[in-house]
Amino acid sequence: MRVRNRRTAAWSLEAALWSAAKASAHVLDRLHEWGYREADTAEAALTDLLVRTAVADGDRRVSVHHADQNRQALIVALSHQPGPAVADTRVLAELTSLGAVSCGTDTADDGRRVWAVLDL
Incomplete structure (x- = not known):
């Protein structure tokens, strides 16, 4: 996965129940740092769902990648679990x-990615 020509941040976390809340806090802190003061519960809830989905894949860690461009944010959770992504239309509908x-959602050599873009 390549994200170019924009601000980015990334965090590696243990694949645990608490990871979703920690990732949400990291993303909100970074959005506020980047000047998006209005970012709040919607961004946190979306990040939470992405990370919970990645944790459920069963690997030992998850990575969260985050970027912004033109008042939109990209948030990606990577499970590092090899193999095909589980088709779950419920997650996409909830996002x-x-x-x-x-x-x-897609699967690459580095694991399953679940991602979302949202307006800020």
Whole structure:
């Protein structure tokens, strides 16, 4: 996965129940640092769902990658679990209901990615 020509941040966390809340706090802190003072519960809830989905894949760690561009944020959770991504339309529908303007899931050599883009 490549994200170019924009501000980015990334965190590696243990794949544990507490990881979703920690990741949400990291993303909100970074959004506020980047000047998006209005970022709050919607961004936190969306990050929480992405990370919980990655944790459920069963690996020992998850990575959260975050970028912004033109008042939109990209948030990606990577499970590092090899193999095909589990098709779960419920997760994509829930991401959309939380405000994602685009979202998806795919599998690469480095594991399953679950991602969402939202307007800020």
